[in-house]
Amino acid sequence: MDKKDYSLFDNLIEGIQVISKDYKYLYVNDALASFIGVKKKSMIGNRILERFPQLEGHSLYHGIQQCMTERIVVELIIAFRLRDGSEVWAAIKAQPYDTGIFIMSSDITQQKEAELIIQEKENYYRDLFEQLQEGFIVQKVIKDEAGNIVDFRIEEINKLAAQAFGQAKKRLIGSPISKFLGPIKEQVLELAKRVITEKESVKFVSFYPMVNRWVQVSSYSPKPDHIAAFLTDVTQLKEYEGQLAKLNQELELMVNNRTIELVDALDRERKINDLKSNVISMTSHELKTPLAAIKLCVSVLEKLNVAPNFAERGEYYGYIKEEAVNLLDMLDSFSKSDLLQKESPHEAFDLPEMILKLTKDLKGLCQDGQTIVYESKGKQLLSIDETILRRILLNLVSNALKYSKEDVTIKTKVKKGSLIIKVIDQGIGIPKKEQGKLFTKFFRATNAVNIQGTGLGLHIVKSYVALMKGTIKCKSKINKGTIISMKVPIEME
Numbered sequence: 323m324d325k326k327d328y329s330l331f332d333n334l335i336e337g338i339q340v341i342s343k344d345y346k347y348l349y350v351n352d353a354l355a356s357f358i359g360v361k362k363k364s365m366i367g368n369r370i371l372e373r374f375p376q377l378e379g380h381s382l383y384h385g386i387q388q389c390m391t392e393r394i395v396v397e398l399i400i401a402f403r404l405r406d407g408s409e410v411w412a413a414i415k416a417q418p419y420d421t422g423i424f425i426m427s428s429d430i431t432q433q434k435e436a437e438l439i440i441q442e443k444e445n446y447y448r449d450l451f452e453q454l455q456e457g458f459i460v461q462k463v464i465k466d467e468a469g470n471i472v473d474f475r476i477e478e479i480n481k482l483a484a485q486a487f488g489q490a491k492k493r494l495i496g497s498p499i500s501k502f503l504g505p506i507k508e509q510v511l512e513l514a515k516r517v518i519t520e521k522e523s524v525k526f527v528s529f530y531p532m533v534n535r536w537v538q539v540s541s542y543s544p545k546p547d548h549i550a551a552f553l554t555d556v557t558q559l560k561e562y563e564g565q566l567a568k569l570n571q572e573l574e575l576m577v578n579n580r581t582i583e584l585v586d587a588l589d590r591e592r593k594i595n596d597l598k599s600n601v602i603s604m605t606s607h608e609l610k611t612p613l614a615a616i617k618l619c620v621s622v623l624e625k626l627n628v629a630p631n632f633a634e635r636g637e638y639y640g641y642i643k644e645e646a647v648n649l650l651d652m653l654d655s656f657s658k659s660d661l662l663q664k665e666s667p668h669e670a671f672d673l674p675e676m677i678l679k680l681t682k683d684l685k686g687l688c689q690d691g692q693t694i695v696y697e698s699k700g701k702q703l704l705s706i707d708e709t710i711l712r713r714i715l716l717n718l719v720s721n722a723l724k725y726s727k728e729d730v731t732i733k734t735k736v737k738k739g740s741l742i743i744k745v746i747d748q749g750i751g752i753p754k755k756e757q758g759k760l761f762t763k764f765f766r767a768t769n770a771v772n773i774q775g776t777g778l779g780l781h782i783v784k785s786y787v788a789l790m791k792g793t794i795k796c797k798s799k800i801n802k803g804t805i806i807s808m809k810v811p812i813e814m815e
Contacts, residue, residue, distance in 0.1 A: 337412075337427035340419065343390065345369045348421065357412070357429055359404050382414065389416040389423050399430070457483030457553030460544070463518060464498060471514050473506060474499045474549065483553050488533060503530050517543050527556060536560040668707040673741075674698045676708060677732060680715055687723050694719065695729055700736030705813035707790065714786050715743070717779045718806050722747035724773060726803065741812045748803040752796070760796050769800070780806075 328349040331338040337354025341347060347365045355362045365373055370383065377383040382400055389396040398414040411434040416425045461474035476494050484491045487502050500506055507528065516522045523542045530537060536559075541551035674696070681694040688694065715732070722730040726749025733744040752760060752767045759765045761784040764777040783806075787794045792810030 337429075339365075339425045339427070340422065341370065341386065341390075341425065342422040345371070345386075345390070345422075347373070354427055357410070357427065359406065385414065386416055386423065386425070389418060393418040401434070457486050457555070458550070459483050459553060460548060460550045461499060463514065463547050463549065471511050471518070474514070477548070486533065486535060486537070486553060486555055503533065513541070514549060517541050517549055518547065668705060670703050670705045671708045673702050673704050673734060673736075675702075676712065677715065677734065680712060680719070681732070684716070684719055684723065687720055689723070689727055692723065692727060693729050694723075695731045697731065697733045699734070702736075704736070704741065706741065706810070710786050710790060714783050714808070715745070717783045718745040721779055722749065722804070722806075724775070725749040725770065728803075736812065739811060740809050742807070742809050744808075745806045746803065751800040751802050751804055752798040753800060754798075757796055757798060761794070783808075 328340065328351075331349070331351045334351060335353055337357050338349070338351045339347060339354055340349040346367060346369050350362045350365045352362070355365070370386070371378055380400075380402070381398060382402070385396040385398045388394065395415065395417045397416075399411065400414060401409055401411050403409050409431075410429065411431045413428040413430050414425060415427075416423050418424075458478075458480045459476060460478035462477055463471045464473040464475055466472050475498055476496065479487075479491055479494050481491070484494055487494060489502060494502070510526075510528065513524045513526060517524050521543055523540070525538065525540045527536060527538045529535070534557075535555055536557045538554040538556045539551050540554075541549050544550045677696050677698075681696060684694060719730060719732065722745050726747035728748035731744075731746040733746065735742045750769055753769060756765075756767050760767075761780050763781040765781070766775060766777040784794055787808050787810065790810045792808055794806065794808040796804065796806055798804040
C-alpha cells in the first residue's frame with residue numbers, strides 16, 4: 323500500500339497507526355494524535371521507543387511485539403497516563419500487515435468511567451446486601467413439564483441466609499433449595515404460585531426440620547419466574563411464644579382453680595345463708611300453728627268464763643298447755659339441731675293415735691260444719707320421726723282446712739316398708755299451669771291471693787319429706803279439690 327492509501331483513515335474517529343517491521347511509525351491519523359496529545363509529525367518515521375521510551379515494559383508494547391513476531395491478532399484494553407497527568411482508557415486491536423502491523427485504537431475512557439461507577443455502586447449495594455440484618459435470597463422457580471412449580475434454584479444469597487442454611491455460599495448458589503431444606507411443602511408451592519402469577523407480596527412462617535429452625539419468609543417477584551425473599555429466623559421468638567403459652571396455661575389453670583375455690587366458698591356461704599333463711603322462715607311459720615291454737619283457746623275461754631262451763635274450760639286449758647309444750651319443744655329443736663341437715667332420733671309410736679290427737683288439736687281451726695276424717699290401713703306401730711311427721715301433717719291439714727269449707731280427709735296406709743299418707747280436701751284447687759311451682763318458697767296460686775298465707779307451708783313440707791328420704795306430689799282440679807300424697811320409708815315394729 324502506498325502513502326496515498328493511508329488517507330482513507332484520516333477522518334475516522336478511531337485512532338489508526340501503521341508500524342513497520344522495524345517498529346517505526348509509517349502512518350498516524352489525527353484521531354490518534356489528538357487522543358495521545360502529540361503531533362503526527364513528531365511520530366512518523368520515528369521508532370516507538372525512540373518517541374515514547376516510557377512504553378518499554380508496558381503491556382501495549384508487549385502486545386505490539388507479539389503481533390509483529392507471531393503474526394497474530396492481539397486485542398488489549400489498557401489504561402495509560404498522558405503527559406498532562408490524566409488517565410485514559412483505550413481498546414487496542416493490532417493485526418499483522420504486509421509492511422508491519424496495523425493498529426486501531428478506540429477511546430473508551432468514558433465507558434470505563436461509567437463501568438467503574440457501576441462497579442462501585444454494585445460493590446456498595448453488594449456490601450449492603452451482605453450486611454443486611456436479615457437473610458436475603460433470590461431464587462428461580464423450577465417447573466415440571468406441566469408448568470407447575472416444584473422447586474426453587476438459588477441464584478443469589480447473602481451471608482446471613484447462608485449461615486442459616488449452615489452451608490457455604492458457593493455450594494448454595496445454583497443448587498435447588500430442596501437439597502438443603504427437604505421436600506417443599508404444598509402450602510409453600512401454592513404461595514409461590516401466587517407470588518409469580520399474581521405478583522403478590524406474601525409473608526408466612528414455617529418450620530424447616532433439616533435446619534431445625536422457624537423462619538419468617540417475606541417474598542416478592544423482582545422479575546419473571548424469580549422470587550426474592552427476606553428470611554428472618556424466628557426460632558427464639560417461637561420458643562418464647564411457647565414458654566409464654568405454657569405460662570398462660572399455668573396461670574389460667576391457677577385462676578380456674580382459684581375461681582373454683584372462690585365459687586365453692588361463695589356457694590357454701592350462699593347455702594349457709596339459705597339455710598339460715600330457711601330455718602328462720604320455718605321457725606316463724608311453724609310457730610304460727612300452736613300460737614293460733616292458743617289464741618283460739620283463749621278466745622273460747624273468754625266466752626266460757628261462767629260457772630256452769632268449768633269442765634269445758636278445763637279441756638281448753640289442757641289444749642293451751644299442750645300447745646305451749648309443743649311450742650317450747652319446737653323452739654328447743656330449732657336451737658339444738660338443724661332439722662334440714664340431721665335426722666332426729668326416733669322411737670316407735672302408734673300412728674292412728676298420733677293422728678287422732680292431731681285432729682283433735684286442729685279442731686279449733688275447722689270452719690262451721692267442717693270436720694277432719696281419718697282412715698287407716700295396715701300396721702299401726704311405726705318407727706319413724708314422729709315430730710317431723712306431726713309437723714308435716716300440721717301444715718297439710720291446716721292448709722286443707724283453710725282452702726276448703728268441706729270436710730278434710732286423712733288417709734294412711736302401711737305397705738311394703740313404706741308409709742303412704744294422703745290429705746284430701748274439696749276446696750278451691752290449684753290451677754294446672756301453676757302446680758309445678760307448688761312446693762316453691764313463697765309461691766301462692768293466683769286463686770288464693772285473697773286468703774291469708776305466706777306461701778311457705780308446702781315448701782317446708784317438701785323439705786321435711788326430703789329429710790325423711792321420701793317423695794311428695796300433688797293432684798288438683800279447680801273448684802274440685804286437692805290431694806297431697808307423700809310416701810316415706812319406715813322401720814316397722
